[in-house]
Amino acid sequence: MSDFDLFVIGAGSGGVRASRVSASLGARVAVAEERALGGTCVNVGCIPKKLLVYASHFRDEVEDARLGYGWDATLPDFDWPTLIAKKNAEIERLNGIYGGLLDNAGVTFLPGRAHVEDAHTVSVGGERHHAERILVATGSWPFVPDIPGRELGITSNDAFYLDQLPERVLVVGGGYIGVEFAGIWHGMGSRVTQLYRGPLFLRGFDDDLRRGLAEEMRGRGVDLRFDTNVTALAKNGEAIRATLTDGSELEVDQVLFATGRRALTEGLGLENAGVELGVHGAVAIDSELRTNVPHIYALGDVTDHPRSMDLTPVAIHEAMCFAESQFGGTPRKPDYEGVPCAVFSQPSLGTVGLSEAEARERYDVEIYRSSFRPLKHTLTGRPEKTLMKLVVDRASDRVLGVHMMGPEAGEIIQGFAVALQCGATKTQFDATVGIHPTSAEELVTLREPVAS
Ligand code: NDP
Numbered sequence: 001m002s003d004f005d006l007f008v009i010g011a012g013s014g015g016v017r018a019s020r021v022s023a024s025l026g027a028r029v030a031v032a033e034e035r036a037l038g039g040t041c042v043n044v045g046c047i048p049k050k051l052l053v054y055a056s057h058f059r060d061e062v063e064d065a066r067l068g069y070g071w072d073a074t075l076p077d078f079d080w081p082t083l084i085a086k087k088n089a090e091i092e093r094l095n096g097i098y099g100g101l102l103d104n105a106g107v108t109f110l111p112g113r114a115h116v117e118d119a120h121t122v123s124v125g126g127e128r129h130h131a132e133r134i135l136v137a138t139g140s141w142p143f144v145p146d147i148p149g150r151e152l153g154i155t156s157n158d159a160f161y162l163d164q165l166p167e168r169v170l171v172v173g174g175g176y177i178g179v180e181f182a183g184i185w186h187g188m189g190s191r192v193t194q195l196y197r198g199p200l201f202l203r204g205f206d207d208d209l210r211r212g213l214a215e216e217m218r219g220r221g222v223d224l225r226f227d228t229n230v231t232a233l234a235k236n237g238e239a240i241r242a243t244l245t246d247g248s249e250l251e252v253d254q255v256l257f258a259t260g261r262r263a264l265t266e267g268l269g270l271e272n273a274g275v276e277l278g279v280h281g282a283v284a285i286d287s288e289l290r291t292n293v294p295h296i297y298a299l300g301d302v303t304d305h306p307r308s309m310d311l312t313p314v315a316i317h318e319a320m321c322f323a324e325s326q327f328g329g330t331p332r333k334p335d336y337e338g339v340p341c342a343v344f345s346q347p348s349l350g351t352v353g354l355s356e357a358e359a360r361e362r363y364d365v366e367i368y369r370s371s372f373r374p375l376k377h378t379l380t381g382r383p384e385k386t387l388m389k390l391v392v393d394r395a396s397d398r399v400l401g402v403h404m405m406g407p408e409a410g411e412i413i414q415g416f417a418v419a420l421q422c423g424a425t426k427t428q429f430d431a432t433v434g435i436h437p438t439s440a441e442e443l444v445t446l447r448e449p450v451a452s
Contacts, residue, residue, distance in 0.1 A: 012039020013408025174201025
């Protein structure tokens with residue numbers, strides 16, 4: 001008889017959810033984890049990132065208070081080690097909560113590195129465990145391009161634990177992590193240069209948001225350089241000298257490689273079980289999260305699901321589908337349609353559904369757009385813009401995409417994601433009464449399409 005009905009490798013957001021829900025449905029479950037409980041999201045991702053984003057807003061807030069609202073206010077010095085210590089304490093608290101969740105669900109937690117020995121055997125710390133099913137949920141790891149001096153740069157894993165705030169930073173890469181850290185460091189007072197190898201960063205997002213954010217970041221003082229990459233790093237005393245593709249050199253104190261992430265499968269032993277891996281080591285899965293080996297499954301960032309779906313809520317959704325299908329008697333497949341997301345850049349972005357470019361490939365569309373100065377800044381004089389956009393299918397009147405740049409974009413777009421799940425039409429948006437005065441009301445008062 002097997003030791004476990006399910007052996008989960010990796011206790012990140014997806015692995016923990018799959019473990020505890022499967023256990024609550026009666027399965028005998030073990031989960032192995034070699035690092036801290038909670039995975040990337042809790043330890044070196046979403047949660048600490050959002051805490052740092054909050055921290056980086058105070059300078060602007062106080063300046064706004066002084067510029068527009070009658071407060072005779074200035075901020076005393078910012079102390080990075082204090083912030084990092086507070087952040088670390090919160091992350092440790094969350095690690096404990098994750099442990100408690102597993103305990104309460106009756107999951108056996110095995111700290112250590114798991115190795116797949118054969119199709120039904122996983123070893124942890126030299127001990128072998130036999131399992132009916134195996135679930136691979138090991139997530140992903142930052143990818144660093146192979147250039148001379150790459151070891152002088154850091155990744156997001158390190159950025160959360162720096163001893164001090166760097167005075168001058170170079171951010172390489174124009175994805176989520178790059179724009180978020182550029183905003184964090186700039187907000188705290190660092191001088192930030194961000195490079196993107198293509199003509200416009202945030203590939204895959206709606207072009208209006210991409211252009212709008214570039215303009216806003218430049219307006220705030222981030223040195224944003226497109227069609228530029230780094231070719232080499234070298235030590236220059238305490239500093240780092242970066243050579244760029246345009247031949248120029250840049251001296252900085254820290255270089256962050258935010259150049260994407262790769263599935264974490266190396267050394268896991270999946271080949272011993274005959275599991276097929278796809279591009280860059282990602283585990284190939286079918287629509288039911290099954291690998292080519294019928295009782296071995298995978299979910300989250302380690303899989304070859306679309307890379308744009310490397311999001312905590314997607315891993316959790318996959319985990320729920322997995323547990324309910326395997327142990328709950330209610331089979332269902334993950335649904336990747338209409339997954340909303342936010343980028344905690346400054347200003348932030350929120351988006352759900354199709355970008356204008358994606359929609360134009362499949363539909364005859366009408367575009368509604370509004371760009372305005374938020375009410376708050378009528379007093380501060382800050383030239384910041386908020387952008388709202390709807391992409392509508394002309395034939396059916398269905399809203400295909402909602403996109404926003406501005407404060408609290410994630411909070412606002414979450415609600416509109418429900419509307420899109422329900423198949424809302426533009427007429428229904430128009431029939432919805434706004435909440436005044438808010439930025440979000442703009443999305444239900446956009447009357448005239450822009451000329452195509
Ligand atoms: P992304 O895939 O979003 O971005 C990677 C960036 O690095 C792209 O601009 C890419 O360019 C560039 N790049 C890739 N290879 C090289 C190279 N060799 N030289 C120079 N540039 C390169 O990855 P991130 O690391 O930013 O984030 C990883 C994932 O984590 C995201 O896809 C997202 O799913 C998730 N995430 C989500 C967040 C959120 O929900 N708010 C926050 C942070 C991460 P190109 O576009 O040309 O390929």
